[in-house]
Amino acid sequence: MGKNFGTFAARWRVPMGFALGIAYLVFAQPTVPLLAGGALVALGGLGVRAYAAGYLDKNRSLAMSGPYAYTRNPLYLGSLLIGLGLVIAGGQWLLALVFIFFFVFVYGPVMRREEAGLREQYGQAFEAYAAAVPLFFPHRTSIDTSSEKFQWKLYCRNREYEASLGYIAGVLFLTLKILLR
Numbered sequence: 001m002g003k004n005f006g007t008f009a010a011r012w013r014v015p016m017g018f019a020l021g022i023a024y025l026v027f028a029q030p031t032v033p034l035l036a037g038g039a040l041v042a043l044g045g046l047g048v049r050a051y052a053a054g055y056l057d058k059n060r061s062l063a064m065s066g067p068y069a070y071t072r073n074p075l076y077l078g079s080l081l082i083g084l085g086l087v088i089a090g091g092q093w094l095l096a097l098v099f100i101f102f103f104v105f106v107y108g109p110v111m112r113r114e115e116a117g118l119r120e121q122y123g124q125a126f127e128a129y130a131a132a133v134p135l136f137f138p139h140r141t142s143i144d145t146s147s148e149k150f151q152w153k154l155y156c157r158n159r160e161y162e163a164s165l166g167y168i169a170g171v172l173f174l175t176l177k178i179l180l181r
Contacts, residue, residue, distance in 0.1 A: 007113065010109075010110050010113055010114075012106075013106045013107070013110060016102065016106065017102075020098065020099065020102055023095070023098075024086070024087075024090055024092075024095055025173060027090070027092050027094075027095060028089070028090030028091065028092060028095070028174060028177060029090065029091045029092055029177075030089050030090055030091055030174040030175075030177055030178050031091060031178065032178060034088055034089050034090070034091045035089045035171070035174050035175065035178065037088055037089070038084075038085045038086060038087070038088030038089025038090070039085060039089055039171050040085070041081055041084055041085030041088055042081065042082045042083075042084075042085025042086050042089070042167055042170070042171075043085070043167070044081050044085070045077075045078040045079065045080065045081025045082035045083075045084070045085060046078065046082055046163060046164060046167050047078070048067065048074055048075075048077055048078030048081060049074075049075055049078030049079065049082070049160060049163050050078075050155060050160055050163075050164070051066060051067050051074070051078075051150065052066065052067045052068065052074035052075045052078060053075065053154060053155045053158040053160035054066065054150035054151050054152065054154050054155040054160075055067065055068055055148065055150060055151070055154065056068075056075070056154060056158055057154055058158065059121075062118065062121075062122045062125055062126060062129065064129050064133075064143070064144070064146070065144045065146040065148040066144065066148065066150060067138075068133070069133065069142040069143045069144035070133065070138035070139050070142055071133065071134055071135070071136060071137065071138040071139070072111075072115070072129070072130065072133050072134065072135050072136070073111055073135060073136050074138075076107055076110075076111060076136065077136060077137075077138070078163075079103075079107075080103055080107075082163070082167065083099050083103060084096075084099070086170055086174075087099050089170075089171075089174050090174065111135060111136070115130070115135075129143075
């Protein structure tokens, strides 16, 4: 998959995600145990995203501390966990396969495309960072030697609260779907 697919994936990932979300809402068949387990997995992903957003100062500095010291893409890792949690909660395993396919074939190229921009913007600093920290699945040890701390202002500037609202809406919808059966 080349540069053109990465551009296509970046441009269409949100509309395709909404289409997948609509299919999910129609076909999900939650149960109380699946909703409870899936909501916990998704909540963990929400926590990863929130933690990452508090260290990300987009287009101003290269994030290498906090969760970025373990993985170069903690926001996407959090998104994967949120998606998997909601798929578990929805109880439709075909939707799980579609979600995994979507994530791999859309977000994989998006991550590579974003990395190309970071290489261009930060040069050797990014190369050294990329050599030390994995693209997606985190290291067990941190490269973090900075004194940087989580910043609520970055969390807010990155509008990460929107993911929390989406999580709440998804859990409420699945709860209503259970109650109205």
